[in-house]
Amino acid sequence: MTKTALITGASSGIGKACAHTFAEQGYHLILVGRRAALLEQLADQLKTSHTIEVKVLQVDVRDKEELTYKLGTLSPQWKKVDVLINNAGLSQGLDPIDKGNTDDWDTMIDTNIKGLLYVTKIVSTWMVERKKGHIINIGSIAGKEVYANGNVYCATKHAVDALNKAMRIDLLPHGIKVTGIHPGAVETEFSIVRFKGDEARAKKVYDGFEPLVAQDIAEAIWFAVSRPAHVNVNDMLIMPTAQANGNLIKRD
Structure with missing residues (x-):
């Protein structure tokens, strides 16, 4: 039976790479992001290359009302989401706490924490009804360590790390897997x-x-x-070989 994955932040970077990877595995896809033209271009490419269906939802995960409306308008078939990849996230600025831009702080908190929660609240409800599903939350090495001038971004990714654990507890009775993926330095946008x-x-x-x-x-x-149904990868920290931790990178 064909499965469905919903990917946020799907227009570029890790989200786009996930779309290609899951399309290759025969998954139908719901691509969520802010940039409609890029999403439509990706959807056309995937449908041409693979025998899958692709649904595009242009929405900012920070917009709770629009997000709720657009996800709510999906047909019952599209709501049978097997995999949710909470990839939408960003960092703004690299300033010490006393010089931080509070608008940047709001953007990071609203996207990295609240946006992830808004999407998860809706999609996990569908998964609970079906008693199955897998939620992937994209964290960061910044969710495991704090580095200079990373303050609020690190705080948001520490929150994601805590939410991984909390979701795993709350959704355990329903047979839903939760995995945290924590990259080090990844060259994207x-x-x-x-x-x-x-x-x-x-x-x-x-x-x-x-x-x-x-x-x-x-x-x-x-x-x-x-992995098999009885196996859940709780947490994965992935670093370049040249990176030892959040601060130390061997440069030539």
Whole structure:
């Protein structure tokens, strides 16, 4: 039987890589993101390359009302979500706490924590009704350690780490798996977003070493999802070989 995966932040980076990986495995896909043109382009590509159906939902996960409405309008068949990948997330700025931009803080908290919760609240309800499902929450090494000037971003990813554990407890009676995936340095649009479009500054983040790429994380997610029914991968911390922790990277 064909399964369905819902992926947030699907227009680029890890979300897009997951869309390709799960399409290759024959999953129907619900692609959620803010950039409609990119989502439609991805959907067309996937439907051309694979025998699957793809549904596109243009919505910002921070917008609780619109998100609730758009997910609510899905047909009963599309609500049979087997895998939820909570990938939408970002970092804004890299300032010490006394110089932080409170608008940036709101954006990170609203996206990384509240947006994840809004999506999970709705989709987990569908999973509970079916007594099965798998929730993948994309965290970060920043959810395991705190680094200089990472303050609020690290706090949001620590919250995701706590929510992984809480969801696993709350959803245990319903047979729903919960997995936390925590990447180290991955070269995607992440740093461009953090530095608000400053591509030169973003590029320097990855100078002198080989970072992870989005496909590395997508493959790790697929590994977790493809385990037998009695096996759950609770937590996975994935780093480039050149990175020892949140702060220490060997650069050539």
